[in-house]
Every structure is written in C-alpha cells, then in structure tokens.
Amino acid sequence: MMTRPQTDFTAAEAAMTEPAEPILDLRNLSKTFGEVQAIKGVDLKVQPGEFVTVVGPSGCGKSTLFNIVSGLEEPDSGSVLRFEGRSVMARDLLGNVSFMPQRDLLLAWRNVIDNAILPLEIEGANRAEARKEAERMLPEFGLAGFAKQYPHELSGGMRQRVALMRTFMFKRDLMLLDEPFGALDALTRTMMQRWLLDVWQKHRRTVLFITHDVDEAIFLGDRVLVMTARPGAIKLERKVDLPRPRNADLVTSPEFIALKRDLLDAIEEESMKTFGPSSH
Amino acid sequence: MTHDPMTPSRHALARGLLGGGALFLIWEIAARGFDLPAYILPAVSEILLRFWTARDVLGGAAVYTLGEAFGGYLLGGAVGVALALCVTLVPVLRRVIVPAATAVNSVPIVAFSPLILLWFGMGAGSKVVMVAVAVSFTMFVSALAGFDRVDERSVNLMRSFGASRAAILWKLRLPTALPLILSGMRLSTVRSLIVAIVTEMLGAYGGLGWVIYQAVIVIDFVQVWAAIFVASAASLAFFGFVSFLERRLVFWR
Ligand SMILES: Nc1ncnc2c1ncn2[C@@H]1O[C@H](COP(=O)(O)OP(=O)(O)OP(=O)(O)O)[C@@H](O)[C@H]1O
Ligand SMILES: [Mg+2]
Numbered sequence: 398m399m400t401r402p403q404t405d406f407t408a409a410e411a412a413m414t415e416p417a418e419p420i421l422d423l424r425n426l427s428k429t430f431g432e433v434q435a436i437k438g439v440d441l442k443v444q445p446g447e448f449v450t451v452v453g454p455s456g457c458g459k460s461t462l463f464n465i466v467s468g469l470e471e472p473d474s475g476s477v478l479r480f481e482g483r484s485v486m487a488r489d490l491l492g493n494v495s496f497m498p499q500r501d502l503l504l505a506w507r508n509v510i511d512n513a514i515l516p517l518e519i520e521g522a523n524r525a526e527a528r529k530e531a532e533r534m535l536p537e538f539g540l541a542g543f544a545k546q547y548p549h550e551l552s553g554g555m556r557q558r559v560a561l562m563r564t565f566m567f568k569r570d571l572m573l574l575d576e577p578f579g580a581l582d583a584l585t586r587t588m589m590q591r592w593l594l595d596v597w598q599k600h601r602r603t604v605l606f607i608t609h610d611v612d613e614a615i616f617l618g619d620r621v622l623v624m625t626a627r628p629g630a631i632k633l634e635r636k637v638d639l640p641r642p643r644n645a646d647l648v649t650s651p652e653f654i655a656l657k658r659d660l661l662d663a664i665e666e667e668s669m670k671t672f673g674p675s676s677h
Numbered sequence: 678m679t680h681d682p683m684t685p686s687r688h689a690l691a692r693g694l695l696g697g698g699a700l701f702l703i704w705e706i707a708a709r710g711f712d713l714p715a716y717i718l719p720a721v722s723e724i725l726l727r728f729w730t731a732r733d734v735l736g737g738a739a740v741y742t743l744g745e746a747f748g749g750y751l752l753g754g755a756v757g758v759a760l761a762l763c764v765t766l767v768p769v770l771r772r773v774i775v776p777a778a779t780a781v782n783s784v785p786i787v788a789f790s791p792l793i794l795l796w797f798g799m800g801a802g803s804k805v806v807m808v809a810v811a812v813s814f815t816m817f818v819s820a821l822a823g824f825d826r827v828d829e830r831s832v833n834l835m836r837s838f839g840a841s842r843a844a845i846l847w848k849l850r851l852p853t854a855l856p857l858i859l860s861g862m863r864l865s866t867v868r869s870l871i872v873a874i875v876t877e878m879l880g881a882y883g884g885l886g887w888v889i890y891q892a893v894i895v896i897d898f899v900q901v902w903a904a905i906f907v908a909s910a911a912s913l914a915f916f917g918f919v920s921f922l923e924r925r926l927v928f929w930r
Contacts, residue, residue, distance in 0.1 A: 467837045492839020502831050505929045506852050515848070516838040547929055567838060 420445045420571055420603050421466065422479035427628075428461050428472050435461040437628035445570065448597060448604045450614035452660065453624030453632075454668045459607045460499060462629070463573045466605070467496035481570075492520075495569040495602075499576050501560035503548040509535075509559050510544045516567035531566060537596065538562045554585040561593070565600065574606045578613070587645065590616055594643060611660050612648055615639075621656075623663045626670040633663045715898045727903040734888060739907050742884040743915070745801050746873040749808025753869070754862060756809065757816025765824040765850070766842075775821075782814040790876050799880045804873045811872045812865045819861025823854025856930060859923040866915040874908055885911075 419442040426439040436458035443449055453459055464470040465478070468490035472478065478485055480493070495516075503512045513534070514527040535541050538558045548556055557577060564572060577593075578586045590613060597604060608614050614621045615637055623633040635656060639647060647653055701721045707713070708720040715723075728735065760778070764771045790807060797803035827850050835845045877886025885908045892900035 464833075469833050469836060491836055494837065496834070496837040498830055498834055500830060502828065502834050504831075504849070504852065506855075515835075518848070519835065519838045519840045519844055549929065 418445075418482050419443055419479075420481055421605075422477075423466075424477035424479075426462070426465065426472050426476040426478065428458070428465060428470065428476075434628040436630065438630050441622070441631060443571075443603060443605060445603055446601055448606065448617060448619045449622060450606045450608060450618035450620070451622045451624060452608055452611055452614045452664060453629060454626050454664065454671045455609070456671065457624045457627050457667070458629030459624060460575055463496065463498075463575050463605070463607065466490065466571075467494050467573055468492075493569055494571045494573060495564050495567040496573045497560055497564040497575060497577055499579065501548075501556045503556055503559055505548055508545050508547050509540055509551070512548070512559055513562045513566055515563060527566075531562070534562060534566070537599075538565075539592065554581055554589065557581065557589065561596075565596070565602075570603055572602045572604045574604060576607050576609065579609065586610075586613070591643075591645070593617065594641070598642065611657055611664065615653060615656055615660070616643060616648065621660060623660060623667070626667045632667060633660070635660065716896070719899045719902055723899050724902045724906060727899050728906070731900065731903060735885075735903060735907050738883060738885045738888045738904065739911050741801070742804075742870070742873050742877065742886065742908070743911055745804035745877075745884065746808055746869040746915070748801075749805040749873065750812050750862075750865060750869040752805065753809035753812030754816045754865065757813040757818075757861075758820045758858060760813070760817050761820035761824055761854075762846075762850075764821060765827075766846075778814060778817055781810075786811045786872060787875055790879050793876075794880050800882055804876045804881070804884070807876045808869045808872045812869050815865050815868065816858070816861050819857050819864075820854055823857030824850055826857070827853045856927045859919075859927055863916065863919045863923055866919050867912050870908065870912045870915065 421441070421443040423439055423441045426441075427437050428435045439462060451459055451462070461470070465472050465487050468487050471487045478487060478490075480490060504515070507515070510528055510531045513531045514522075514524070517527040517530075518524060532544060535544060538561065540555065540558055540562065543551070543555065548559070551559065557580075561574075561577060564574070578589050581589060594617060606614075606617060608617075611621075618637050621635050621637060622631050623635075624630065625632040637656065639650070639652060704718070705721045708718050713719075760774060764774050786807065789810065790803075793807050793810075794803045797806050831849055831853075832845055835849055840848070873884065874886035874889070877884040878890045881887040885904050888904045889901050892898070892904065
C-alpha cells in the first residue's frame with residue numbers, strides 16, 4: 398500500500414522498537430471539508446516520549462491533522478482515534494493535548510508572564526502561584542528579565558519562545574507544535590532548534606512537530622514522516638538513528654545527508670503533484 | 678504603533694489654548710470696536726462676567742444636562758455593546774439586528790424626540806432615552822467591529838486549553854474589542870451632550886438647552902452665549918476624561 402513505509406524500516410524492527418502502548422494511535426483518519434478532502438486514511442502510532450516530525454507539501458493537511466488531534470475538529474466517520482489506550486472522540490482531547498498553532502497568537506494586553514500562564518489560568522490554577530512558576534521557567538526559555546514586557550516589545554524569536562513556554566506550561570504528555578520556527582530567519586531558527594532539544598530532553602514530553610524544513614525534521618526527530626499531497630496520508634516514514642544530544646555538525650555527516658536525500662526525493666515527488674501539470 | 682489623531686498631545690493642547698485666546702481677543706475687539714448689538718455678537722468680557730453673575734443657574738443647568746447625558750451615555754453604551762455581543766455569539770441574529778439597527782439609525786435621531794417626550798415626559802427621563810438611542814447605535818457599530826477582530830485561531834487556542842465559552846468571552850473577546858469599544862465611547866461623548874441639549878430645547882424643566890431656550894425668549898443673548906460656552910466646556914471635559922481613560926485602559930497600542 399502507498400501509506401506503508403517502503404524502506405529498510407521493516408516490520409521486525411518496528412516490533413522490536415515499539416513498546417506495547419502508544420500514547421497516540423490514529424487509524425484510517427480522514428477529514429473532508431465540503432468538496433475538499435484534506436486528509437485521507439492517516440495511520441500513525443506515537444510512543445510516549447517520542448519526537449516525531451512531519452513534513453509534506455503545503456496544503457497537504459498537516460494543520461488539519463493537528464486540529465483533529467488537539468480536539469478542535471472531528472474527523473470523518475470511520476476514523477479511529479485512540480489516546481492513551483482509549484478510543485476517544487476528538488473533542489475529548491480538548492484540554493488534554495498541549496497545542497501550539499502556526500502563529501504565536503500572544504495576547505497583546507498580557508505581558509510575557511501573563512501570556513505564559515494563560516493555560517494555567519484557564520485550568521483554574523492560583524494566579525500568583527502560576528506566575529511564580531512561570532518566573533522560574535523564564536531563564537530556561539531565554540526570557541530572563543523580560544517578565545513584564547508586552548508582545549509588541551519583543552522580537553519574533555522571543556515571541557515564539559513565549560508561545561513555546563505557554564505550550565510547555567500546559568503540562569500535557571502530548572505536545573503538538575505546528576511550524577513553530579517557520580517565520581524565523583535561518584540563524585535564529587538553528588539556535589531555537591538546539592534550544593528546543595535541550596528543553597525537550599529535560600521535560601521528556603511526547604512531541605509531534607510539523608515543519609517545511611527537511612534539515613529541521615531530521616535534526617530534531619526520532620522519526621520523520623513524509624505526507625503525500627492532498628488528500629494527505631503518510632507516504633514515507635524514516636527512523637532517525639542519530640545519537641543524542643545532537644550538535645550542529647551533525648548536518649554534514651554522511652548518514653544525515655543520505656537520509657535527507659531520501660526524504661527530499663519523496664517530498665519532491667509529492668510537491669510535483671501539487672504544483673506540476675495536472676494529470677486530468 | 679500609529680498615533681491616534683483624535684487623542685490630543687500636550688503640544689496640540691497648548692496650541693489649542695493659544696488659538697482660543699487669540700480668537701477671544703479678536704472677538705472682543707470686533708464686538709467693542711464695531712459696537713455690535715448683543716443679538717449679533719456680545720463682547721466676550723460680558724459673557725465671562727455673566728458666568729459669575731449667573732453661576733448658580735448655569736452651574737445647576739450644566740450638572741443637570743451632564744447627568745442626563747452621562748446616564749444616557751452609559752445606558753446606550755451598555756445596550757450597544759450587549760447587542761453587538763449577541764450578534765457575535767449567535768451569528769444568525771446578525772441578519773436580523775444589523776439591518777434593523779441601520780434602519781433606525783438612518784432616521785435623524787431628533788425626529789424621534791416628540792414621540793420620546795410624549796412617552797417619557799418632559800423631565801430628565803426623555804433626555805436619557807434620547808441620548809441612549811443615539812449612543813447605542815454608534816456603540817453597536819464600534820463594538821461589533823471590535824468583536825469581529827477576534828482571531829478564530831486564538832479562539833481555537835483557548836479551546837485547546839479547555840476554555841469555556843465564558844472564559845473565551847472574558848479573556849479574549851472583550852479585551853480584543855476593547856480598543857474599538859473605547860474609541861466609540863470617546864466619539865459618543867460629544868454626541869450625547871448635543872442630543873441632550875437639543876432635546877431640552879424641545880421641552881424640559883432644566884438643563885443648558887432649557888436655559889438657552891428661555892434666554893432666547895427674553896432676548897438675553899449674553900445668557901445664550903454663556904450657556905453655549907458652558908456646554909462647550911462640559912463637552913470638552915467629558916471628551917478629555919474619556920480620552921484619558923482610553924489611553925489608560927488600552928495601553929498596548
Ligand atoms: N476549516 C476549513 N474549511 C475548509 N477547508 C479547509 C479548512 N481547513 C483546511 N482546509 C483545507 O484543507 C487543506 C489542508 O489544509 P491544512 O491547513 O491542513 O494544510 P497544511 O498542510 O497545514 O498547509 P501549510 O503547510 O501551508 O500550513 C487545504 O486545502 C485547506 O484549504
Ligand atoms: Mg499548516
């Protein structure tokens with residue numbers, strides 16, 4: 398089948414590396430908006446603590462996938478959505494998955510601290526305690542001394558870090574990050590990637606991470622998924638067997654480059670379907 | 678961020694005072710030099726003198742009119758914002774309420790005043806209602822534009838945190854709409870005083886409009902001008918107060 402991994406990543410290896418209970422288990426997940434089928438038959442298992450990156454052509458349904466897993470949209474009937482071993486409706490996931498959308502969406506009238514504690518406030522936590530906790534986390538997110546600044550006083554990279562901090566403060570086992578560094582310049586982006594790995598290593602959450610950038614996908618992920626053109630499905634799945642902690646010079650290693658070539662080929666093939674001449 | 682042309686800076690204020698002073702000087706010279714009769718233009722000095730001699734009448738009238746205007750202003754503001762909120766939360770209402778409000782507003786508000794006076798009497802009640810009607814439409818339009826600026830993606834983010842509809846309203850929709858609500862409130866200050874005064878001229882037991890009307894009847898034009906000055910000062914003070922509040926509350930622009 399198209400959606401099966403077509404690589405050296407065999408079923409035997411999968412059985413060895415995958416423990417029993419995935420935190421997220423999607424089977425035959427589809428979503429149709431009127432005439433448009435955004436995703437079609439997505440099958441995906443994510444293990445606790447895993448960092449999975451998702452790449453795919455623009456408009457292939459990556460954000461749609463996240464909107465379902467965060468509980469904002471119900472999938473079409475026939476889709477199976479399992480979370481922590483239980484079969485659930487998408488809306489049951491509202492408040493249970495920590496979701497960072499494509500834009501930072503900071504609230505202009507709240508300073509850094511108060512933006513970061515928004516999810517805790519919504520949960521009904523004590524505001525003073527939440528602020529204290531956020532205050533302690535500031536240095537880790539490179540925001541020490543910026544507690545009282547407002548979003549319009551921050552650079553793009555800092556706003557993104559505040560949004561990430563807000564996502565981390567919402568302590569849920571599964572984190573969905575939708576192109577968190579998409580709007581940043583290359584240098585800031587590299588810094589943020591390394592920093593994200595540091596933070597992730599300390600907090601050990603399960604991460605699903607969307608990106609357009611294959612380098613980023615390999616550098617960060619335990620596993621990279623390539624999606625097909627719309628309607629999106631999983632085209633290719635590759636394990637990233639590169640040691641952690643990962644350094645910047647990793648990107649020039651032969652393993653990295655070989656993996657990158659495979660992934661780029663797959664993405665190129667799918668992008669051609671989106672932008673190439675129509676077949677009918 | 679862009680500077681709002683409607684909020685005066687310190688310089689603009691100084692220039693305004695200077696311009697006003699110069700105008701008064703020319704006015705005084707013209708009125709005295711050409712020996713104009715009071716019904717055309719009384720001298721400024723006479724008007725200022727009248728502030729003092731008629732201070733009880735003018736002060737009482739100003740308080741009376743400001744009370745009516747402020748009452749109607751708050752009532753109309755609340756109605757306008759509440760309607761805009763209904764339309765935002767229940768989108769099907771939009772197709773009913775927006776055309777209805779536009780239709781009501783396209784009739785000049787003063788045309789309603791005989792009816793309002795009939796229904797609510799000659800006292801302060803009818804003025805409060807007139808002001809509320811006038812203000813509520815402006816506030817409805819401003820608040821609706823404010824609520825429409827709410828980003829659906831932010832709503833979704835709050836939902837993903839498990840937020841209730843009330844929490845989304847309180848923590849997202851209202852603050853997002855606040856800048857436009859407050860600029861509507863600022864623009865409504867002047868309108869509320871105008872409507873209160875005009876309605877008083879059509880029938881009242883007190884207030885600046887009533888003082889003006891009475892003074893015209895007894896051909897006391899100095900009194901008319903004194904009341905006009907007091908009305909202008911009250912209007913400026915009201916506008917300035919709300920502008921100040923606006924700048925305090927919407928600090929992030
Ligand atoms: N709420 C919606 N209503 C109708 N169509 C939608 C909706 N959301 C998404 N779509 C459609 O579904 C398809 C997939 O959109 P989606 O945003 O998931 O793509 P994406 O992979 O995240 O793209 P990008 O990489 O540009 O962010 C698009 O064709 C889009 O127009
Ligand atoms: Mg997207």
